[in-house]
Each structure stands twice: as structure tokens, then as C-alpha cells.
Amino acid sequence: MNKVYIGLGSNLNNPLEQLESALKELRDRTDIHNLSVSPFYSSKPVGPQDQPDFVNAVAMFSTTLKPIEILDTLQAIEHSHHRVRERHWGPRTLDLDILLINNDIISLPRLTVPHPYMLERGFVIKPLADITPQMLLSNGKTVEEHLHQINTTDLVCL
Template sequence: MHAYIGLGSNLENPLAQLDRAIETLKKHDDLKNLRVSSIYGSKPVGPQDQPDYINAVASFDTDLSPLALLDLLQSIEQSQRRVRERHWGPRTLDLDLLLYGQERIQLPRLNVPHPFMLERGFVIKPFSDLAPDMLLENGKTVTEQLHQLDTSDLVFIKEE
């Protein structure tokens, strides 16, 4: 199955946090053909009393089930000392499963496609680095969706 994940961080050297997570993903035997977007900076969603975020999107092929993949992503977060103090609060690492093939998943622990991805420039912009012509669930391509969003707060950080 081809999957897309969002990566984000705004604590404890965020760029190093993303680099470490990407290296961990590269070394994992169940993830093949890993590709990573450029990295972008953005203002936080939710509480503004926290540092700006950096974000990227990665894609890969996997035979892991959606929940096994979620468990893997959460174990990587935990290895980088992710603490869930408040909703949309600061974090060392956030790994969100955005898409898992064309599957629609509604479980207590997992909703795919990610319920907010179409609204977030910090997801769609890096997504467009990897799959600009992919058709999204709303019938628009990633590029078309990007043009519908305010991305004025996005700052290019680095190319992966």
C-alpha cells in the first residue's frame, strides 16, 4: 500500500527532530521507496503561545496494516519524547497518517484520509512536492487544493 504521512515539530531543535524521524523511517524494513518533501516553517494551529512549526510530508510503500503503521508512527514519536499535554499543543514530533492508498478508515484511533489535511497549507504545500497531480477526495488535484489555501505564513526551510 502507498501511504503518505505528515511530519511536524516545534520543540527541542525541530529540524533535528524531523531529520531523526526521517532517518528512522529510512531504516525501517517495512517501509520501502521513502520520499520526503522539502521542509517548511509555519505558524502553529490552535494555541499561539508556542513556537512556530516545521513540517514535511513523506510517502512510502508498506505492507503494514493501517493500525500497525499508526503504532509504528506513535512509537517513533515516543522515542523522540513526544508528550501530549494539550490538543494542538507544542510537540517534539508529530507523525500523522494522511493517506493509506485510497482507503477510507474510521476507527476510534485513526481517521484516514486525515480529517484536516485539505484545510492545512503546511500539509498540502509539502504534499505538492511529492504528488502535485494526485486527485484528492474532494475531486481536486493537490496543486488545485494548494491554490485554495492561504499559505502566506509558510517559509521554505530546506530541501530533503
């Protein structure tokens, strides 16, 4: 079994409903087990500020799927939510990012794990710390240690 952590985000078409619906789709799958989810947070967008605030969360689950199969599954869920990639860091109905798979380091054309920006983003580290504060990351620091090194003042728990 692979232990997977994903980031969820949305800022279009009722973001809370988008995240709840995506989580239901994950729960309904027979190859995903023990799904747990952080609280939801509102946060300012990364990149262009001419868009609504985001709703973000982190989820953890176990699966027998291989990394590319996990990516394909998440992208299919994004597609079912009419995800459109119009501009880099632009608005979206649903964004599902693989943050971690076990303690694996993966570098493929379609997939990089750990997620290359996860340690820079409060909207990832705070909900990850809600789920697993003492998890040791590949750089030897815990999630909680990273939380104390990043600004999360714009986050509002929903």
C-alpha cells in the same frame, strides 16, 4: 503494498533534527520502502500561539504494514522522541500524522483516513503538492487544485 503519505511536524528541541531523526528511523525499517520527503517548511502553530513556530514536511513511502500497524509504528517513533500530549494543538517534539493510505477511507476509533484536517492546512497541502501535485484525492480534486484554494503565505521553505 500500501502507499502511505504522512505529515511530520515539530516545534520543540531542535525541530529540524527531530524531523531528520524520525525520517532516519523510517528509512532504517525493513518494512518501509521508497521513502521520499518534501522540502521542510516553517509555519505558524495551529491553535495556541504561545508556542514556537513549527517545522513541517510530508513523506511518502510504501509498506506491507496494515493501517493500524502503520499508526503504531508512527506513535512508537513519536514516543522515542519523547512526544508528550499535554494540550490539544500544543507544542510537541514530534508529530507524525497519517494523511492518506492508498485511496482508502478508514474510520476507526484510533484512525481516520484521509486525515480530517489535511485539506485545511497549508503546511500539509504545500509539501504534499511538492511530492505529488497531480494526485487525485477522494473528493475528485487534485492536490494542486487544493493548494490554490488555501493560504500558504505563512510558510517559509527551509
